[in-house]
Amino acid sequence: MSLVPKFMRPAPPRPTERDGAAPTPAQRAKANAAEGGAGLVGYLDERTGASPFLRGFLFRKVPKGTNWFYTLGSATMFAFVSQAVTGVFLAMYYEPDPTRAYTSAAHITNDVFLGELVRGMHRWGATVMIILIFLHMGRTFVFGAYKYPRELNWVIGVVLVVLTLMMGLTGYLLPFDQRSFWATVVGVNINASGPIMGPYLADFMRGGAEFGQSTLSRFYAMHMMLIPGLIGALIGAHLYLVSKLGTSAPPWLKAEKKSLKREEI
Ligand code: HEM
Incomplete structure (x- = not known):
């Protein structure tokens, strides 16, 4: 039995008049249904034309x-998707207000059904995502996958690292306890010490001269809308380039090929 789902298999050739058997209307309808896929998947495929793309993406060499x-x-x-899903549930209960942020986060942990689990997944998932992104970056570096023609994908990756770290910074303030508050004060002050842009950047992050309501609203908006939106769009571009260029071979195979060529000369 073939492992390829039915709607992705090449359509069976239609009988033609040259074969001596012109299809009856019922046979033609059956052939059309087989080509388009008769069920919901076929309905969607006929209207979106997604199967050539999916076939190319899922069965690429x-x-x-x-x-x-x-x-x-x-x-x-996967870590990013998990953060997005758990984040949506947290946003249903979290209140980005300096007087209520801490109690709303405590309410999620102590009272909401599975709240502690979801908050824990989001908290630890953030660390897991940062570890994974650096391991992935290390893999592409060590395997030389950043070289031509994949430089642009490397650059997109670097922006993704910066955005992922910004997710960490903006999320850390949200529980609004002593630790998260003072850690963010230190983080923003480090930014303020940067040349030329530093003080402006810090002002933008605080939403004014002081830490307060506007800082928390700003961090919340960046954490749940601006940065995830950018990350989602850039992952789309990243995957498009991966599917267009294919993945690179491990360096030891490339070296083998080169030495084989040299021997041929
Ligand atoms: C949200 C973050 C990221 C996601 C979801 C992601 C996803 C992926 C996936 C699924 C692949 C194909 C399979 C693989 O080689 O692992 C890939 C390839 C690649 N990624 Fe990422 N990536 C991310 C971040 C990065 C970063 C930070 C860099 C480097 C700065 C990077 C550079 C590359 C390169 C150069 C390739 C091509 C690898 C090859 O051709 O062998 N990516 N990425």
Whole structure:
């Protein structure tokens, strides 16, 4: 039995008049249904034309020697999706107000059904995502995958690292306890000490001269809308380039190929 889902298999050739058997209307309808896929999947496919893209993406060839290190990018993506899903549930209860932020976060942990689990997943998931993104970056660096023609994907990746770290910074303030408050004060002050742009950046992050309501609102908006939106869009561009360029072969195989060529000369 083929493992390829039915709607992705090439359509069976239609009988033609040259074969001596012109299809009856019922046969033609059956052939059309087989080509388009008769169920919901076929309905969607006929209207979106998604199957050539999915076929190309899911059944693309990967180079010899592809190994577990190549899964780190997908693992990072999984961590991001998990953060997005748990974040949506947290946002249903969290209140970005200096007088209520701490109690609303405590309410999630202590009273809300599965609140402690979801908050814990989001808290630890943030650390996991940062570890995974750096491991993935290390893999692409060590395997030389940043070289031509994948430089642009590397640059997109660097922006993704910066944005992921910004997620960490903006999220850390949200529980609004002593630790998160003072850690953010230190973080913003470090930014303020930067040349030329530093003080402006710090002013922007605080939402004024002092830490307060506007800082918390600003961090919350950046944490749950601006930065995840940018990360989502950039992951889309990143994956488009991965599917267009394919993944690179491990360096030891490239070296083998080169030495083979040299021997041929
Ligand atoms: C949210 C963060 C990221 C996600 C979701 C992500 C996802 C992926 C996926 C799924 C792949 C294909 C499989 C693989 O090679 O692992 C990939 C490839 C790649 N990524 Fe990322 N990535 C992220 C961040 C980064 C970063 C930080 C860098 C480097 C600065 C980077 C550079 C690359 C490069 C150069 C490739 C091509 C690898 C090759 O051709 O062998 N990515 N990424």
